[in-house]
Amino acid sequence: xxxxxxxxxxxxxxxxxxxxxxxxxxxxxxASGLKMSKKTLYxxxxxxxxxxxxxxxxxxxxxxxKISELTRNEKTVAGFFAGSISVFHGxxxxxxxxxxxxxRTMPEIWREVEARRxxxxxxxxxxxxxxxxxxxxxxxxxxxxFVKVFIMIVNAVGNPAVMMELNLKPSExxxxxxxxxxxxxxxxxxxxxxxx
Numbered sequence: 001x002x003x004x005x006x007x008x009x010x011x012x013x014x015x016x017x018x019x020x021x022x023x024x025x026x027x028x029x030x031a032s033g034l035k036m037s038k039k040t041l042y043x044x045x046x047x048x049x050x051x052x053x054x055x056x057x058x059x060x061x062x063x064x065x066k067i068s069e070l071t072r073n074e075k076t077v078a079g080f081f082a083g084s085i086s087v088f089h090g091x092x093x094x095x096x097x098x099x100x101x102x103x104r105t106m107p108e109i110w111r112e113v114e115a116r117r118x119x120x121x122x123x124x125x126x127x128x129x130x131x132x133x134x135x136x137x138x139x140x141x142x143x144x145x146f147v148k149v150f151i152m153i154v155n156a157v158g159n160p161a162v163m164m165e166l167n168l169k170p171s172e173x174x175x176x177x178x179x180x181x182x183x184x185x186x187x188x189x190x191x192x193x194x195x196x
Contacts, residue, residue, distance in 0.1 A: 006044050014055045021098030022052055059094045063087050064120045071123030077131035081178055089171040103160035121151050153177060
């Protein structure tokens, strides 16, 4: 029974946060929308931050789980990135502009999100090593360096402030990073610099 009530609260909070962002919605409004006492709400979620983290978890967990599954099971690098882009497109449907905007004012929560994302992205090493063995990736690629650079780029631009500044959704950011790192930025030029 308690788990059902918790799920109901998280679902209502997620709906309201999606529509209005994290800051504009109060715990009182969530309780009122559920026709529940504030006391019951605060018993299950002692603070708004705890409830926000629970909502973020319902968004992150399934999506990061899909990325982890791709790192374990996908046979090709191209398949991994195609699958990852698909996951981030789905993630964009779960995170609204008001939520992204408010995340800029929540650095502690964002650091937790970032740490989870980095942990999952470390699985990229195995995908790239398999790609080197199959010939899909250049044999001279320094996998450790590439993973570090990739994570640094994702962390530097894959945060709410930069995405809002660039007016990018998470899926658009992933598309751009993928294009720059894997297809390059030069039109009609091969990896060796020769005309295509």
